[in-house]
Amino acid sequence: MGNFVQRGPAGSAGMKYAVVIIGGGASGITVAAEMKRHDPGLDIAIVEPSELHWYQPGWTLVGAGVFHRKQTERREEKLIPKGVTWIRAAAASFLPEQNMVRLSDGRQVRYDFLVACPGLKIDWDAIEGLTDTLGRNGVCSNYRPDTAEYTWQLIKSRSPLTEGGRRLWHQGCLQAQSQGDRRSCEDRAVFRDGRGRQGIRRREALRYDPCCAAADRPRCHSRKSARERRRLD
Secondary structure, three states: OOOOEEEOOOOOOOEEEEEEEEEOHHHHHHHHHHHHHHHOOOEEEOOOOOOEEEOHHHHHHHOOOOHHHHHEEEEEHHHHOOEEEEEOOOOOOOOOOOOEEEEEEEEEEEEEEEEEEOOOOOOOOOOOOHHOOOOEOOOOOOOOOHHHHHHHHHHOOOOOOOOOOOOEOOOOOOOOOHHHHOHHHHHHHHHHHHHHHOOOHHHHHHEEEEOOOOOOHHOOOOHHHHHHHHHHH
């Protein structure tokens, strides 16, 4: 692609770019590509530690058996726009008064302009016991590729967990991490399509809970949401 990769501590002195972008996900790569399109000579660096790029909205479709997990991953270096430097490290701290970012490997990167789009890190431990049971015991999530695969395993299996039982399909009320995940109705529709294709949708009860407590998000408990829950029950 014609890009340059900074992999180690060498060259830490004098690392300076017109634009430094924190995060090499869909947002970071799109920002870099758009900037390069408008100004091909602009000196841009993307700070991203991962070698794999995940298309996270596709995990909903992995959970429905429409996509395979491999279809949602790409090599990061193949997606970095031409002429953009990829710094293989994570951002450890910001020093805005010095126009500088300190990296996880100790290097420092200076910038004229900083774009921060690192994405979200899910705190699975915030729910007691979730980390230990996620991906087993009938507990799955479409916010992680391995457990999205487990979602589909449960849907297509004929185990006691899926045969004639009752499902709880929860959509949190906080800001979602991707455009695909924000479409809660699509989550629900995809799940129902998956069950329909297996021919066992009618033998089980599905509870769709699209939001959390009213105190957290009053508009979740609108009459429309209530109608949706009744219809799915």
